[in-house]
Amino acid sequence: MSTVRWGILSTARHGEKTMLPAFRQARETEVVAIASRDVERARAYAQQHGIPVSYGSYEALLDDPNIDAIYIPLPNNMHKEWAIKAAQAGKHVLCEKPIALNATEAEEMVAAFAEAGRVLAETFQWRHHPQAHAVRELIEDGTIGEVRFIDAGFSFLIAREDDIRLDPALGGGSLYDVGCYPVSLARFMVQDEPLAVTAQAHWTERGVDDRMAATLEFPNGVLAHINCGFSLPLRRYYEVVGSLGSLYVNRAYNPIGDRSSEIVRYGDDRMMIETVQLEPANSYTLMVEDFNRAVTGEAPPRFPAEDAVKNMRVIDALYRSAREGGTVEVAR
Ligand SMILES: NC(=O)c1ccc[n+]([C@@H]2O[C@H](COP(=O)([O-])OP(=O)(O)OC[C@H]3O[C@@H](n4cnc5c(N)ncnc54)[C@H](OP(=O)(O)O)[C@@H]3O)[C@@H](O)[C@H]2O)c1
Numbered sequence: 001m002s003t004v005r006w007g008i009l010s011t012a013r014h015g016e017k018t019m020l021p022a023f024r025q026a027r028e029t030e031v032v033a034i035a036s037r038d039v040e041r042a043r044a045y046a047q048q049h050g051i052p053v054s055y056g057s058y059e060a061l062l063d064d065p066n067i068d069a070i071y072i073p074l075p076n077n078m079h080k081e082w083a084i085k086a087a088q089a090g091k092h093v094l095c096e097k098p099i100a101l102n103a104t105e106a107e108e109m110v111a112a113f114a115e116a117g118r119v120l121a122e123t124f125q126w127r128h129h130p131q132a133h134a135v136r137e138l139i140e141d142g143t144i145g146e147v148r149f150i151d152a153g154f155s156f157l158i159a160r161e162d163d164i165r166l167d168p169a170l171g172g173g174s175l176y177d178v179g180c181y182p183v184s185l186a187r188f189m190v191q192d193e194p195l196a197v198t199a200q201a202h203w204t205e206r207g208v209d210d211r212m213a214a215t216l217e218f219p220n221g222v223l224a225h226i227n228c229g230f231s232l233p234l235r236r237y238y239e240v241v242g243s244l245g246s247l248y249v250n251r252a253y254n255p256i257g258d259r260s261s262e263i264v265r266y267g268d269d270r271m272m273i274e275t276v277q278l279e280p281a282n283s284y285t286l287m288v289e290d291f292n293r294a295v296t297g298e299a300p301p302r303f304p305a306e307d308a309v310k311n312m313r314v315i316d317a318l319y320r321s322a323r324e325g326g327t328v329e330v331a332r
Helices: 013-025 039-049 058-062 076-088 103-116 130-140 174-190 283-295 306-324
Strands: 004-009 029-035 053-055 069-072 092-095 120-122 147-157 196-203 209-217 223-229 231-242 246-249 261-266 272-278 327-329
Touching: 004 013, 004 058, 004 283, 013 029, 013 039, 013 069, 013 283, 029 039, 029 058, 029 283, 039 053, 053 058, 058 076, 069 076, 069 283, 076 092, 076 103, 092 283, 103 120, 103 306, 120 283, 120 306, 130 174, 130 231, 130 246, 130 261, 130 272, 147 174, 174 209, 174 223, 174 231, 174 306, 196 306, 209 231, 209 306, 306 327
Parallel strands: 004 029, 004 069, 029 053, 069 092, 092 120, 147 223
Antiparallel strands: 147 231, 196 209, 196 327, 209 223, 231 246, 246 261, 261 272
16 A cells, blocks of 8 residues: 555644544554644644644645645534535545534535545544444344444533634534534444434533433334533443343543453343453544545445435434424434
């Protein structure tokens, strides 16, 4: 495989703290440029992190012919615009979650990338960690019987008043920010799409949901309860409950390889049957390597961009239910 040359759109905290180390660890990967709205910020970032080229505008980075792939950690309301501009500039895009603000935007993005013949993927890193696949195998092996219920939550306490997550104009909201994970988790574990959802939220004065609780109804009677928030302490768990027992994962969505992962299996009397230990692995690095393989044509992306459209359809229905009340059918 030849080296994939990456450019990063913005000096976002997540890109700096988590993705840069992941890019460094990933095989056949080089970060060649950084862009910021502020040329000095871009220059300082490039210098600090040993990135060869810096740009004072996102457009300039897209025009760089020495870049194959763009990583987009912009505020959520900017994902669609910049991903489509990147596709039109002939670049592949790994876009932060949620891929867009709604399913219609996500569909436009998928169409633009199909037309440009470029790869688009959403950063649900947890799906690239062996932990997620080990849970699926335990389910398929029948260890917990027939899957009937999923309980999944992701929350943390927001630290900064000026955080983009609190700004409705920038695509703020806890369902967009962390609730999108339990949604993707439930869909992945059931391997199907929910038919309908019911949600309730607590809203900030500025009008973003700072916590939400919801039920997803899947075909075959599977129910998923999901909860999320940034006005709640750190929790990032899920439990898949079957007719004979359950599988519990405490650190579900952002394993970065600093410790081993653990899946706990309970029997039908809530006695622990086994603890499955997995070697440490950086889910972000694995995600970058998966994307690289798609760029070089070695293998299709493990999760096609159409999956992001399906996730956004559920998010659309959840927001509608939380705002208007009642059960809302998920678009097909
Ligand atoms: N996958 C994960 O584990 C994970 C974790 C955290 C966040 N994320 C995602 O990453 C994205 C960024 O989150 P973050 O917490 O890293 O955000 P952040 O630190 O606030 O960074 C956002 C960046 O966007 C640029 N930007 C452009 N227009 C802006 C505007 N009007 N207001 C504020 N910033 C603007 C800024 O960079 P310049 O000034 O340099 O242009 C800013 O540094 C979000 O989509 C979020 O959902 C993913």
